[in-house]
Amino acid sequence: MFLLKQRSTLPGFHLALGYTVLYLSLIVLIPLSMLFVKTSQLTFVEFWNVVTAPRTLAACRLSFGAAFAASLVNVPVGFLIAWVLARYSFPGKKIVDALVDFPFALPTAVAGIALTALYSSNGWVGQFLYKAGIPSAYNFLGITLALVFIGLPFVVRAVEPVLQEIDAEMEDAAASLGAGRWQTFRRVIFPAVIPSLLTGFNLAFARAVGEYGSVIFIAGNMPNKTEIAPLLIMTKLEQYDYNGAAAIAVVMLMVSFVLLALTNALQWRASKRIGMN
Numbered sequence: 001m002f003l004l005k006q007r008s009t010l011p012g013f014h015l016a017l018g019y020t021v022l023y024l025s026l027i028v029l030i031p032l033s034m035l036f037v038k039t040s041q042l043t044f045v046e047f048w049n050v051v052t053a054p055r056t057l058a059a060c061r062l063s064f065g066a067a068f069a070a071s072l073v074n075v076p077v078g079f080l081i082a083w084v085l086a087r088y089s090f091p092g093k094k095i096v097d098a099l100v101d102f103p104f105a106l107p108t109a110v111a112g113i114a115l116t117a118l119y120s121s122n123g124w125v126g127q128f129l130y131k132a133g134i135p136s137a138y139n140f141l142g143i144t145l146a147l148v149f150i151g152l153p154f155v156v157r158a159v160e161p162v163l164q165e166i167d168a169e170m171e172d173a174a175a176s177l178g179a180g181r182w183q184t185f186r187r188v189i190f191p192a193v194i195p196s197l198l199t200g201f202n203l204a205f206a207r208a209v210g211e212y213g214s215v216i217f218i219a220g221n222m223p224n225k226t227e228i229a230p231l232l233i234m235t236k237l238e239q240y241d242y243n244g245a246a247a248i249a250v251v252m253l254m255v256s257f258v259l260l261a262l263t264n265a266l267q268w269r270a271s272k273r274i275g276m277n
Helices: 013-039 044-051 054-087 093-100 108-119 126-131 140-165 168-176 181-209 213-219 229-238 242-276
Strands: none
Touching: 013 242, 044 242, 054 093, 054 140, 054 181, 054 229, 054 242, 093 140, 108 126, 108 140, 108 213, 140 181, 140 213, 181 242, 213 229, 229 242
């Protein structure tokens, strides 16, 4: 007697995998591969001259540096906001929760104009910062503030579900064993949220590196000083230097890939350590 394998009403593994690979190829792999195809039209000397030009190096340092700084700021701030939303009930909580997602829905150009009006020398906040000797627009600080604004929701939404899943009884058990609040946070809560914090950092960093619309208004766009890499790519495209734009894009892609791979490795090690414990 032969046992017939029961057919599933859902697509099988091979069909689902085929559609997945096809979709990722059309949406991600093929467009990214065209960057390398376009860059291959340059000789190595031409490619090297483009990516090592002082203007290119300055723009990349600014983009990656500001993105990294903004992501570092967003990790503790995003954790605090996620903690409040996950653990407390208060009047207006739904409004606060909706405001967290506001940068997702707000057009980047509108965000850039609003941030510039807020932090410029005559802005509501900027005028006080300038009087205190802290220029908050058209410099590294202004760019970082814009990237903090657009990256914060990624950290909050990555951490909040994890905090909601942590059983409060674990904290009560730690307290009953004599652990203080700081010990409970350090040994019970924080290890559980490390992977989600790294995920939020990854997402915020990836978004910040390629951000354009919300930054160009507050950056000042001065070559070798406040010009971000995406703007330099746009400038080369406007000059019909498509190969040069592709070369800079390839460098940004490779650096981003390496940095994201490192943080993903740290995330994997943190998850593995939690699983062993």
